[in-house]
Amino acid sequence: MIPEFCTLRAFDSDMLGRPVWYLDDPDKAAEAVRAARDADVGLLFHRGPALLGAALLEAGFRHVETLVTLEMDIPSVDPPHHSDCRLATVDDAGSVEAVARASFRSDRWHTDPAIPDYKAHDFKGTWARNDVAGRADATLVTLTPDGSISGFVALLARGEALIIDLIAVAPAHQGRGLGRSLIAAALAYGAGRYRRMNVGTQAANTASIRLYTAMGFAETSRAETWHWTPDG
Ligand SMILES: CC(C)(COP(=O)(O)OP(=O)(O)OC[C@H]1O[C@@H](n2cnc3c(N)ncnc32)[C@H](O)[C@@H]1OP(=O)(O)O)[C@@H](O)C(=O)NCCC(=O)NCCS
Structure with missing residues (x-):
């Protein structure tokens, strides 16, 4: 009970x-x-x-x-930009899941030594799949020249805020500006409709903290997470 x-x-x-x-x-x-x-x-x-x-x-x-929470104001006018992102459809769910499975390593499931890696990959992969299948209000994806999905950002609308629920770029495509493109596209998506954008990430996730800070986000709060499992 x-x-x-x-x-x-x-x-x-x-x-x-x-x-x-x-x-x-x-x-x-x-x-x-x-x-x-x-x-x-x-x-x-x-x-x-x-x-x-x-x-x-x-x-x-x-x-x-x-866990670090960050926030930035969304510009009210969509700034002119060249975007190589598009909105995902339900047909993209499997590809987005594959990117998520290969990318996330800093969340509490992956950092807990008592949780096997394959279960942590299932957790993030299924979460991303559910987002594309309708849980998220919008998911934007980046594409390789041959049209396959290299990264995604899933967005939740909560009142005046647009929340980055998940963002990831496949390891082979990281460090080439796709994370920046995804956030720029998310800001363009929110312009004129939402006032601010929020995101949560881990303090140990240097790449994401630097990415958000470089895009104009500022930290608003911190929280710690603790796990207990029966086997220690
Ligand atoms: C976070 C993530 C989406 C960044 O995507 P990316 O395409 O590699 O990022 P970009 O190439 O656009 O880099 C943008 C900025 O982020 C920072 N950055 C990116 N990778 C970094 C790294 N490995 N170390 C430090 N800073 C990094 C830099 O400031 C960079 O700007 P610069 O190139 O001018 O120095 C990617 O690392 C990722 O998918 N990580 C795994 C999933 C994850 O943890 N998501 C965030 C959870 S909230």
């Missing part, structure tokens, strides 16, 4: 193949660990301020990421 201070995460549970709970009340960490053991939970996690760290480590959690 799920205690009232935890919430089942359905998508995460599907990806891990065992129940995943989010700990809503960090003061109940030790109690949650006992309940998670009894319920054969595969992963229990919490995200919050750094000051919670000592108590969560004491309860058996480990620190897996520092």
